[in-house]
Amino acid sequence: MKIEAGLSATTIEGIKEQVRRIETLGFDRITRSELDRDPFLPLTIAAEYTSTVELATSVAIAFPRSPTITAHIARDLNDLSEGRFVLGLGTQVKGHIQRRFATEWSSPGPRFRDYIEAVRAVWDSWDHESGLRHEGSFYQLSLMTPEFSPGPSQYRRPPIQIAGVNRYNLRLAGEVCDGLRVHPFATRRYMEETIWPAVRAGAERSGRDLSTFDMIGGGFIATGRTTEQVEQRREQARYRLAFYASTRTYLPVLETHGWEDLNERLRRLVSAGKWDELAAAVPDEVLDEFCVAGTYEDILPEVRDRYEGLVDAVSLDLPEPSDEEVFQALLGELRNLNGAHD
Secondary structure, X not given: OEEEEEOOOOOHHHHHHHHHHHHHHOOOEEEEOOOOOOOHHHHHHHHHHOOOOEEEEOOEEOOOOOHHHHHHHHHHHHHHOOOOEEEEEEOOOHHHHHHOOOOOOOOHHHHHHHHHHHHHHHHHHHHOOOOOOEXXXXXXXXXXXXXXXXXXXXXXXXXXXXXXXOHHHHHHHHHHOOEEEEOOOOOHHHHHHHXXXXXXXXXXXXOOOHHHOEEEEOOEEEXXXXXXXXXXXXXXXXXXXXXXXXXXXXXXXXXXXXXXXXXXXXXXXXXXXXXXXXXXXXXXXXXXXXXXXXXXXXXXXXXXXXXXXXXXXXXXXXOOHHHHHHHHHHHHHHHOOOOOOO
């Protein structure tokens, strides 16, 4: 099983220091989300100051960027990192696409499929030094002169992993993508009953073998050197769960466990502006289904029960500098767990 670490530093010197530390600790992949910062620039710095660890957007929002722009950025990062880049893409939701990015929102699932195919069409035109031809329902590309083509790459193409919650995108991942980056708002039961069946259905539709498909994440891991650190991170997970559970997008996960009434309670609190009351509305019973918790010395059995054989990678927070030795021991044990295809 692979272990990922999220990149949180924002200054150039901070990014340099953090990515070197992540690689030295023994993580397999560095990820960067598109939240308060663009995800590509920090990974560009990471590519320069690391040599072995993989780099992934987790995830970049697709629709505000043209497929050609995304193809260029991914190609540049992959070349700079000597083939270590993974392109993680997501759709976001209607409100953000329209009101934050001022971008069109229509038929997001089919548009996402067309977007992925368009990115690959651009790569095809470069790798085969041929004309650009993509005639999709949403994206039409037909111009790529030699001046704008970097030509074939000496490295493997960046794998494309997508984020997905609804069944269309879950099937899409299995049908045409190299991996699925599972949202933290997911339980083992939801993954077994909904996510994996949808991914397999997509793969069957296209006749694909999933042996190289990466299933990444899902849920939260709250761990630390002390019980106090564990409890703090567990409560942070509780708040994030409350935030996600307050939106209708994630209602199917709650319905799997018969907790759909929690969505209504949380939405009322959000409507009233009572953000500081959200976390308290999430019972321990719910939190425990989404979050495994324990110190570095005792969390291995919990992670094994929740994730072994179900996913190929999980994400952990960085340890305190004084806790690195015991943390590295945990990393070694986690890496020995079986992934979804072992």
